[in-house]
Amino acid sequence: MIRRLVCLSALVLFASISGCSSKTDVETATVSPQPSAEGEKYLLSDAPAESQDVIPTLEDVEDGQDVVVIGRIGGDVNPWVEGLAAFSIVDRSLAACTDIPGDKCPTPWDYCCVTDQLKGAKTLVKVVDEEGEVIQTDARKLLGLEELQTLVIKGQARKDDAGNVTLLAHAIYVDPANPGQVKWSDLEKDHDHAHDHDHSDADETKSENDNDSSVPKVQGD
């Protein structure tokens, strides 16, 4: 009797352990979000010519000026405005955590490794309709966007008295290549974390990279 009980317990234990650890490919597979029918009209099939990065745009732009700006979605743990077609973009020269080899940041789009550089390199994009009103649908559903995607925004700049620039987007081109960080900037500052994450691999990779002249140098901590 006791032997049977022990066998049964072992079986249940084994089943629970194997049940916890096994994940099918279907479960782990990710599906890219698709734009809604309403959102299709705001998406461009070809990249607009002569786009400008976020930093130079923020430095030079005037209120009401037509702009074509390129940047990556991010700059915050939650770069989206829930329920509205509005989100933050960041200059491509800044390194997201995914641009740092070996970094395991769970929210790489918050640019936690370069928070001190975000000021002046981040702006809000509002997708507006013909009347200039922000569309009342979440940008992720409307345009099928995801964090860290590279976008070219065609629209108009709004600049307030405090110097804050908001882009009123009329059309958006989503770069399918999604090249990631474009310019490898000289990040001199140490990692300034808004949250904790494991950098053990990043440290190892960095020390390996220090000895490898072919790898562009990006400093984490």
Add this chain to the structure above:
Amino acid sequence: MFTFRPLPWEYGIRNLLRRPLRTGLTLLALTTVTLLVMVVMGFVRGLDRSLAVSGDPQTAIVFSLGMGENLEYSSVPMRTADLLASSITGVRERYGQKYASPELYLGTLVRATEDAPEEMGLVRGLTPSALLVHGDVEITRGDWPRVNEVLIGRMAATKLGLSDDQVRPGRQLLFEGRTWTISGTFAAAGSTYESEIWCRLDDLQQAMKRQDLSLVALTLGPGAEFQDVDLFCKERLDLELQAIRQTDYFATLQKDYAPIRWLSWLVVALVSGAGVFIGLNTMYGAVVGRIPELATLQTIGFSRRAAILSVMQEGTVLAMTSALLASIIGYGLIHRAAVRFTMGAFELQIDSGTLLIAYGIALFLGIVGSLPPSVRMFRLSVVDGLKAV
């Protein structure tokens, strides 16, 4: 099947009373197990409740960017409250007063007298507009604090390790280099605010030589959405603000305590497991000593199933009696007992959910504890059973 005749109900009950010492000891052990389950469950339910009731979905917390969920480290300019109230449409308003509460929040060392040991307390400096935003707050004793006075939450004494007498109105507390007189106490429907010490915002700013705020709490009116606040914070990058729904803020705190909750459930499982073995052991002993009796029952015409049912009835009656005793003790002694915790203090909750789980576990103990000895009895032939005299 249709001629199944169970043993009389009284038979099982009388059997329990035939061995009062063994029955009493088993009852004591099962009551202890059920009570332990109740205490752990009461802890989990109390912690959950204190965080669940602390948020209002129509209230947003605005604090400084990049602070994660650490409001204590947040610093926003004093003008932020007025700026938000005037810039965001949809902030609730009553008789011209906006539901915007500027607050300075910190954890600091508090003591009752000069020579008393210091304890970490949670202090919040606010204006009377806080009563608009934190609608569940009610002053249960005394008055709203005047200069150099503090209002004490219902659970603050537990958090500070002080007696109720030490926090009654008129008594004093020392923190941030000042002596503060207690003006009254408040309740907040069991939320985490009840472990805090509230004082006037300007008093706390002067005491700390600060001119900033930690956060601004805004309550939105009907029809207004949190996205309006979020959009403002993301648009006004010069202010370096971020917004979070009050409910989301407490949900993140709840998530942080998930390991503790899992640990508590593990304790419940272990204690219940121990209970099963106690029941098994006792019932095994009881049945083994009664094999001839049970075999005799079969000889006079009762089926094995009837005998097993009677054994299970005994186990279940014993376990449910223990659950009843445990719930009387639990409700009388443990319910609403104050517990100190990192973020404050909360009350153990022996509520309907706790009782349901405890009774469920007791029922499980009663049935499962009786099964193995019953199965053993099944395997013995009537002749062998009678020979075991």
